[in-house]
Amino acid sequence: MKRSIKHSLSFAAAVALGAFAFGLFWSAQVHARTVGGGPYCDANNNVTMCYNGGTVSNVDPTTQSQYLNSGKPNTYCGACNTSPP
Known part of the structure; x- marks a missing residue:
């Protein structure tokens, strides 16, 4: 039974770490898109x-x-504009 709990905790830790890593990646992408606060074409x-x-x-x-x-x-x-005004 102890082994089952240990595996469950390891799985939960792996899921949490994956979610954290995805969050860091996503926030870096959002930050890269908003540096300077826009504007954009x-x-x-x-x-x-x-x-x-x-x-x-x-x-x-x-x-x-x-x-x-x-x-x-x-x-x-x-x-x-390449034509003269």
Whole structure:
């Protein structure tokens, strides 16, 4: 009977450790998506952006937030306007 209790406690500890590890991984992913608090062009996908007057392709969500929060002029979602104003 003692062996059964020991196995149950070991199983419970393994489940708890797995849940804790998953929680750490999930919170790291959420934190990576919210560094800088947004804003994003698209929080779930890579996009094309105009950054400081130059078009940048395949920008991941964390970098989107960094670019948009940079305060650089001519930084916005989408390709830069190439035609003269």
